[in-house]
Amino acid sequence: MHPILARGGRLGPYVAAWLALGGLIAVLAHLAAGSPWLEALLLSVPLALVYAFICLASYYPCRAAPVSLVSFPRLLVTHFLAAVFSAALWLFLAITWAVTLETLPPFAGVAERLGRLVVVLAVTAVLLYTLAAAIHYVLIAFEEARQRERRHLELEMAAREAELRALRAQVDPHFLFNALHAIASLTTGQPQAARQMCLELADFLRSSLRLGARQQIPLAEELALVERYLAIEQVRFGERLRVARELDEAALGCAVPPLILQPLVENAVTHGIAGLVEGGEVRIAVQRRGERVAITVSNPVDSQAEPPGGEGLGLANVRSRLLAGYGSEALLDVIPGPHEFRVTVELPLVAFAATGPEGA
Amino acid sequence: MRASDPLRTIIVDDEAPARSLLREYLAGREDIQLVGECANGFEAVKAIAELAPDLVLLDVQMPKLDGFEVLELAEREVAVVFITAHEEHAVRAFEVHAVDYLLKPFSQARLEQAIARAKARRSAGTPIPVQQLAAAARPRRGPATRILVREGPAVHVIPTAELDLVEARDDAVILRSRGKLYRKQRTLSEIEAELDPARFVRVHRSFILNVARLARIELYAKDSRIATLQDGTKVPVSRTGYARLRQLL
Numbered sequence: 001m002h003p004i005l006a007r008g009g010r011l012g013p014y015v016a017a018w019l020a021l022g023g024l025i026a027v028l029a030h031l032a033a034g035s036p037w038l039e040a041l042l043l044s045v046p047l048a049l050v051y052a053f054i055c056l057a058s059y060y061p062c063r064a065a066p067v068s069l070v071s072f073p074r075l076l077v078t079h080f081l082a083a084v085f086s087a088a089l090w091l092f093l094a095i096t097w098a099v100t101l102e103t104l105p106p107f108a109g110v111a112e113r114l115g116r117l118v119v120v121l122a123v124t125a126v127l128l129y130t131l132a133a134a135i136h137y138v139l140i141a142f143e144e145a146r147q148r149e150r151r152h153l154e155l156e157m158a159a160r161e162a163e164l165r166a167l168r169a170q171v172d173p174h175f176l177f178n179a180l181h182a183i184a185s186l187t188t189g190q191p192q193a194a195r196q197m198c199l200e201l202a203d204f205l206r207s208s209l210r211l212g213a214r215q216q217i218p219l220a221e222e223l224a225l226v227e228r229y230l231a232i233e234q235v236r237f238g239e240r241l242r243v244a245r246e247l248d249e250a251a252l253g254c255a256v257p258p259l260i261l262q263p264l265v266e267n268a269v270t271h272g273i274a275g276l277v278e279g280g281e282v283r284i285a286v287q288r289r290g291e292r293v294a295i296t297v298s299n300p301v302d303s304q305a306e307p308p309g310g311e312g313l314g315l316a317n318v319r320s321r322l323l324a325g326y327g328s329e330a331l332l333d334v335i336p337g338p339h340e341f342r343v344t345v346e347l348p349l350v351a352f353a354a355t356g357p358e359g360a
Numbered sequence: 361m362r363a364s365d366p367l368r369t370i371i372v373d374d375e376a377p378a379r380s381l382l383r384e385y386l387a388g389r390e391d392i393q394l395v396g397e398c399a400n401g402f403e404a405v406k407a408i409a410e411l412a413p414d415l416v417l418l419d420v421q422m423p424k425l426d427g428f429e430v431l432e433l434a435e436r437e438v439a440v441v442f443i444t445a446h447e448e449h450a451v452r453a454f455e456v457h458a459v460d461y462l463l464k465p466f467s468q469a470r471l472e473q474a475i476a477r478a479k480a481r482r483s484a485g486t487p488i489p490v491q492q493l494a495a496a497a498r499p500r501r502g503p504a505t506r507i508l509v510r511e512g513p514a515v516h517v518i519p520t521a522e523l524d525l526v527e528a529r530d531d532a533v534i535l536r537s538r539g540k541l542y543r544k545q546r547t548l549s550e551i552e553a554e555l556d557p558a559r560f561v562r563v564h565r566s567f568i569l570n571v572a573r574l575a576r577i578e579l580y581a582k583d584s585r586i587a588t589l590q591d592g593t594k595v596p597v598s599r600t601g602y603a604r605l606r607q608l609l
Contacts, residue, residue, distance in 0.1 A: 174446040178375075181445065181464035185381035236375050274374070275423045277400045302423060304506060304517045 002059050003139035015052060021128070022048025028120070033113040043098065043110065051090050051125065055132035058082060062136040079133050087125035091118065160324055171208055172266060172314075175232075176201075182236050197235050204228040211258040218352040219286065219293070220252040222261045226284065229262055233269050240279025241269065251288040255352035256295075257325050263314040264297040264343050272299030272341055293349045298342035315343065322347075367479070370396035370411060372404040372430065373419035373443065378464070382417055385468045392475075401425025406513035408434040415478060417471075420444040420497070425508065425515065428494035433510040435545055439482035441474045453496035457489050503556035507535060509542040516542060520559075524589060526551050526568040539591065561608055563587060563601035571608060 004010045025044035029035040035043065061082045065075050098114045101107040179201050186194035207225050211217050234241055261284075268282045280300035287294045315334065322330040322345065331346040369392050371382045379397055386392050395411050398404040401424045408416065408430070418440055420427040427442060442461040444450050454461040460477040462470060481488075507523065509516045518537045525536040528548040535542045535551075544551075552562050562568045573589045577597060580586045585597040587605075597605065 177445040177464050181381070181466075182375070182377040184465040185377035185384075188384055189380060236377060238376050274421070277374075277402070277423045304519070305424070 001143075002056070003136065003143055004056060004059075014056075015049070018048045018052035019045065022046075025121075025124075029113070029117060032120070033116045035110070035113050039101070039107055039110055039113075042101065042107075043094075043114065047090065047094050047097065050093055051086075051128065054086050054090060055129055058086070058129060058133040059136045059140075062133055062140060066140075067137060079130065082133075083126045083129040086129045087122050090125050091122060094121065171205065172270075174270070175266065178236060179232050182232075186235070193235070197232065200228060200231050204232060208259060208262070214258055216255040216352060217258045218252065219254045219256050219261075219295075222256055222258065223247065223252070223284075223286070225259070226262050226265050229265060230269075230282075237269070237273060237279060240276070241273050242279065242281040244281050244283045246283070246285040246287075248286050248288045251286050251293040251349065253351050254293045254347065255350045256293075256347060257321055260318060260321065260345065261295055261297070263318055264295075264345070267314050267343075268297050268299035268341070272301050275302045275305055276300060288349060289346070291349050292346055294344055294346045296342060296344045298340055300339060301337075301341050303338045318345070366391050366393040367414045367439075367475075368393050368395045368411065369415040369417065370394075370398060370404070370407050370413045371417050372398045372401075372407075372422070372427070373417075374399050374422045375419075378419065378443075382471075385471050401427075401430045402515050404430045405433045405510055405515050408436060408438065409510070409513040412436075413438060414482075415439045415441070415475065417441050417443060420447060420450050424517075426498075428490060428497060429508055431488065431490045432494060433508055433515060435510070437482070437487060439475075439478040440488055441471070441478050447497070450497040453493045456496060457493055459488060459493065503559075504554040507544070507551070507554070509535065509544050511542070518542065520555060523555075523560075524570050524573045524591070525593060525595065526555075526560075528566040536593070558608070561601070561604050563595060563597040563605055565598065567595050567601075569595055571605070574605075577602070577605070 001007075004014055022045040023041075025048060026037070026040040029040035029044055030037055058079075061078050065078045067075065070078075094114065095111070098111045101110050179197070183194050183197050183201070186197060204225070207221075207228060211221060211225060230241070230243055265282065265284065273279050273282060283296070283298045285294075285296040285298075287296070315332075319332050322332055326347065329348050331344070333344040333346070335342045335344075369386065371379050371386075371394065373379050373382070376399075379399070383394065383397075386394060392415075395413055396407040398407050401422050404416070404418070404422075405425065407413070416431075416438055418427040418430065420442055421444065422430075425433070431438075431440065440459075442450070442454060442459065443464065443466075444461060445464040451461070451463070453459075460474045460481075462474050503520070505520055507518045507520060509518060518535060522537045523535060524538075526548060527534045527536070529543075531547075532543050532545050533548055533551055535544060548562070548566065548568065552560070552568055555568065559571055560568050561571055569587065569589065573591075575588045575590045577585050577587045580596075583599045585602055587595045587597045589595065
């Protein structure tokens with residue numbers, strides 16, 4: 001697409017610049033060739049406008065010979081030929097125009113006066129063509145850069161979306177197998193408890209699927225999911241798993257991405273409590289801090305255990321989802337102390353609105 | 361052990377429901393005598409040392425010590441059935457080393473099959489490659505932060521930060537930490553490979569020292585030096601050992 005013709009707003013200034021050039025040529029004709037002002041203007045302004053459009057055609061040699069792909073001599077030859085051709089065409093039109101004017105009485109001798117300027121005009125035409133070609137090159141490069149950037153942005157958006165899809169929290173299979181094993185263990189001795197656990201597991205799976213498909217859910221629903229999860233783990237760990245909750249009512253209506261808290265609690269159980277012979281207490285605290293909500297999950301850790309290398313998969317997942325959804329508005333603070341592991345998620349407090357397309 | 365004797369068996373799993381399932385599966389089997397149940401690795405090491413079982417049904421993921429560490433510390437040839445839920449690394453390790461294992465949840469038939477295979481492996485005298493299994497199951501992300509030592513039925517955990525000196529002695533190593541000495545059935549090179557090379561230097565064929573404990577080094581004879589630790593212990597330093605130390609300091 002032509003960078004001047006195809007984009008509104010560029011043609012106007014371009015033509016204006018050429019009109020100014022036409023004025024300069026008129027001054028030249030008046031001073032150097034002795035043309036009266038009217039003749040000089042009548043000769044030069046239409047010619048400037050005509051050349052303006054001839055020079056627009058320099059776009060095509062520019063396209064055909066991109067600077068990055070064509071050798072310098074070839075570039076030079078291409079544009080030199082185009083420049084000579086354009087200048088010749090322009091001079092031919094200029095002379096034709098002068099001859100036409102000559103037929104009108106007030107302009108007698110105009111062709112002769114133009115003849116004195118032919119060399120200057122030829123050189124000017126070549127230079128103007130060169131300038132036009134340079135401007136076209138710049139505009140083409142600008143256009144390409146802009147397109148590259150747009151493509152890059154589009155790719156980035158697509159990648160971000162794919163990432164979000166992939167990150168859409170999944171239930172850890174490890175958890176499922178352990179829960180199923182616990183059910184198998186209970187069937188003979190405590191059939192009632194086994195049935196209860198089956199139901200709880202089904203509840204948990206159903207709500208994690210349902211919530212996971214939504215963009216945002218109220219924090220209270222996420223907490224309910226966490227409770228279902230904990231009920232199942234309670235059977236596995238018995239007295240080793242204790243839970244303390246400290247929930248600020250004012251924050252429970254806040255909109256949060258689904259399954260943002262559950263993986264943190266799951267981490268606390270599988271990497272904290274499961275590693276302690278006597279177990280310990282998982283603490284879940286939700287606090288309103290002005291216009292923000294802080295969700296903290298902490299658990300005791302075995303100080304003698306080998307520290308896990310780097311961040312676990314669950315935590316990395318939560319981190320990327322927060323970054324994708326909130327950018328710098330969200331905060332994930334991980335404090336791996338010697339006796340306690342603590343994770344805090346801080347989000348802007350936005351009341352959940354169930355009227356959205358994905359609501360309810 | 362005669363063929364007619366029942367297999368003395370212990371169950372090791374940190375989750376009570378999982379233990380009760382194993383108990384239930386084994387109940388009524390004449391050839392199995394349940395002699396112990398353990399809820400963590402320390403108990404398991406103690407039970408293996410004290411009860412000398414023929415068979416251990418061993419959960420891999422446990423607090424304090426995992427299943428591999430238990431076997432490593434037990435230093436005892438025993439038939440083992442490994443049990444795990446989903447740990448990919450552990451499963452790959454079992455496959456690579458052709459060690460039988462059970463995936464939770466498992467059936468009674470599958471447990472009996474695994475016991476039969478473990479017994480066959482034991483009577484064929486094929487040892488379980490515990491260290492290779494452990495290495496494959498726990499891809500190390502960095503140097504060890506602790507070293508485990510068994511003393512009779514008790515297990516000591518020595519944080520490497522508190523380890524002063526390791527000395528090769530006979531077919532084992534002596535670890536010195538906080539003025540106490542511990543013996544471990546490993547070679548000095550094996551220990552060296554586990555320790556952080558930025559903090560521990562093999563200064564001599566028979567010694568690795570914690571650089572942070574070094575007080576001074578003195579020339580003792582041509583090409584040989586003596587390092588003195590902060591607690592006054594003297595350690596010989598060979599020519600290459602000194603070069604390694606210089607490189608680090």
